[in-house]
Amino acid sequence: MSELVFFSGTMDCGKSTLALQIEHNRSARGLVGMIFTRDDRAGEGKLSSRLGLVTDAVEVEDGQDLYAYVVDHLSRGGRADYVIADEAQFLAPEQIDQLARVVDDLGLDVYAFGITTDFRSKLFPGSQRLVELADRVEVLQVEALCWCGARATHNARTVGGVMVVEGAQVVVGDVARSADEIGYEVLCRRHHRRRMTAATSRAAALSPDVLPVSPA
Numbered sequence: 001m002s003e004l005v006f007f008s009g010t011m012d013c014g015k016s017t018l019a020l021q022i023e024h025n026r027s028a029r030g031l032v033g034m035i036f037t038r039d040d041r042a043g044e045g046k047l048s049s050r051l052g053l054v055t056d057a058v059e060v061e062d063g064q065d066l067y068a069y070v071v072d073h074l075s076r077g078g079r080a081d082y083v084i085a086d087e088a089q090f091l092a093p094e095q096i097d098q099l100a101r102v103v104d105d106l107g108l109d110v111y112a113f114g115i116t117t118d119f120r121s122k123l124f125p126g127s128q129r130l131v132e133l134a135d136r137v138e139v140l141q142v143e144a145l146c147w148c149g150a151r152a153t154h155n156a157r158t159v160g161g162v163m164v165v166e167g168a169q170v171v172v173g174d175v176a177r178s179a180d181e182i183g184y185e186v187l188c189r190r191h192h193r194r195r196m197t198a199a200t201s202r203a204a205a206l207s208p209d210v211l212p213v214s215p216a
């Protein structure tokens with residue numbers, strides 16, 4: 001029975017790597033995948049992993065009907081045995097419904113990969129729809145870690161290492177950005193709530209709570 005599976009996790013936990021591994025294992029057995037992505041850091045029409053692997057993909061546009069795209073591809077004699085959708089948090093809820101229809105009406109497995117929540121720990125609309133519709137939600141097993149060593153469960157947006165909580169929901173970017181750039185850092189919930197990033201925790205450790213009293 002074909003399935004819609006949502007592989008979710010924080011940024012930098014290996015989602016795109018797993019997508020590329022699934023693609024590799026299936027194509028090694030002669031299967032052909034339809035690969036969708038949107039706003040990958042490597043550029044338009046690319047699905048890339050920080051491990052250095054990259055493959056071509058169909059760049060999803062606003063308002064594009066993904067079910068119609070797959071049907072059109074098949075009706076022109078193209079082949080698709082399964083579907084991969086990376087950066088699925090950027091897809092519109094209707095596009096997630098279309099992927100569910102690919103599973104139910106075309107009998108193809110659909111593997112979607114994405115972060116669940118944004119820098120304010122609010123659900124992305126596409127991820128919300130995936131949680132609502134997926135046959136299975138799989139949390140990735142290689143856990144990303146907060147600077148404190150706890151499992152990272154939240155994504156923080158940073159500017160110069162300082163966590164920000166205002167701004168657009170979508171800003172394409174990466175972890176480990178240099179000072180002044182907008183970047184991201186994964187944190188445990190405790191430190192996300194306290195807005196404590198690696199940089200601000202280091203700064204706090206360096207500034208003593210009590211000022212030294214100089215002898216009179």
Ligand SMILES: Nc1ncnc2c1ncn2[C@@H]1O[C@H](COP(=O)(O)OP(=O)(O)O)[C@@H](O)[C@H]1O
Pocket residue numbers: 009010011012013014015016017018048049050051142144
């Ligand atoms: N130099 C490296 N050596 C080993 N693993 C690495 C290296 N760089 C990145 N990784 C692994 O790649 C993961 C990120 O993979 P990626 O697929 O790009 O993540 P995601 O799509 O979830 O953001 C990191 O969590 C880490 O485990």
Ligand SMILES: Cc1cn([C@H]2C[C@H](O)[C@@H](COP(=O)(O)O)O2)c(=O)[nH]c1=O
Pocket residue numbers: 010011012015016039041114115117118119120155156157169170171172173174184
């Ligand atoms: C938290 C958060 C992230 N993004 C962007 C940043 C990256 O371009 C992607 C996540 O990619 P990854 O492969 O999972 O690292 O999402 C965003 O636009 N808004 C956010 O709040």
